[in-house]
Amino acid sequence: MNKVLLVEDTPSLATEIMDILRMEDFDVSLAINGLDALNKLRIQLSDIVISDLFMPEIDGFQLITELKNDDKLKHIPIIILSARTTSDTIEKVKELGADLFLQKPCDSRHLVGSIKKVLIKKERVNTND
Numbered sequence: 001m002n003k004v005l006l007v008e009d010t011p012s013l014a015t016e017i018m019d020i021l022r023m024e025d026f027d028v029s030l031a032i033n034g035l036d037a038l039n040k041l042r043i044q045l046s047d048i049v050i051s052d053l054f055m056p057e058i059d060g061f062q063l064i065t066e067l068k069n070d071d072k073l074k075h076i077p078i079i080i081l082s083a084r085t086t087s088d089t090i091e092k093v094k095e096l097g098a099d100l101f102l103q104k105p106c107d108s109r110h111l112v113g114s115i116k117k118v119l120i121k122k123e124r125v126n127t128n129d
Contacts, residue, residue, distance in 0.1 A: 002119055003027045003044075007037040007051035007063065008081075013104075017050070017081075020108045026115070034058025038066055041073055048119055053082040053089070064096040077118045081106060 004026045008014040014030055021028045029046065031037035035057040037049065049067065053060035060080055067073045080093045083104040090101045099118050102111065 001025055001027045002048065002115075003029070003046040004115070005029050005031055005037060005040060005046040005049045007031045007034060007049060007055070007060070009033055009052060009055040017111070020111065021115075024112050034060065034063035034066070037063055038073075041067075041076070045073070046076060047122075048077045048079065048115060050079045050081055050115070053080055053084060053093070061092065061096060064093065064098050068097040075122075077122050079114060079118060081111075 004021055006014060006017055006021070006028055008017065008030070009032050018028045018030060029040060031040050033055040034051070037051065038058065041049075051060045051063055058066070060082070064078055067076060067078060077099040078097070079100045079102060080098045081102045081104055082089070085103045093101050099121075100114055102114060
């Protein structure tokens with residue numbers, strides 16, 4: 001069972017996404033902001049991080065940077081899920097190292113399919129190392 005860390009500060013949306021992912025047999029944990037996510041990942045690794053961008057404490061941009069600069073965490077794929085979809089935002093997210101950007105609201109099948117694709121890609125990279 002793949003471990004997913006969801007980083008979302010809107011409780012109703014977090015619950016909805018967690019329910020969707022759990023129905024697809026993902027082991028889902030919740031962090032309410034980037035700082036919480038970093039603390040949780042340093043205690044227990046996840047197979048993938050799905051994060052909002054605009055949150056208190058540490059936002060999604062800084063979270064990506066922190067993950068990619070940490071040798072223990074930099075291998076974890078990151079999907080950004082945000083309502084702000086300017087071309088500058090999407091470009092910055094990808095430059096920082098996120099694997100994928102999805103726009104909120106996101107169809108549940110598209111979200112689950114995207115997570116599975118990113119995890120398969122990660123698995124292929126790891127088997128080729």
